[in-house]
Amino acid sequence: MGATGAAALGVLTGVPQVAAKMLPATHDGTAEGPLVAYVRDARRGELTVMAGGKEVAVHDPDLVRRIVRASH
DSSP states (O other): OOTTSOOEESSOOSOHHHHHHHSOBOTTSOBOSOOEEEEEETTTTEEEEEETTEEEEEEOHHHHHHHHHHTO
16 A cells, blocks of 8 residues: 555554544543544545544544554
């Protein structure tokens, strides 16, 4: 998979603030439920986070670099 390819994650820990807004919170304030993230544009640091019926675009070049590295 090249730098512009998609990398998917079952759990997204790099942007917990996005997860907290998208999913119901547990008693300790953390998000609960499955998350999926895919890299839309690695060069621009763009990824999409999906949870339930919601989808949010995120710009986080550092997280995108880590996802791309993990996919190799």
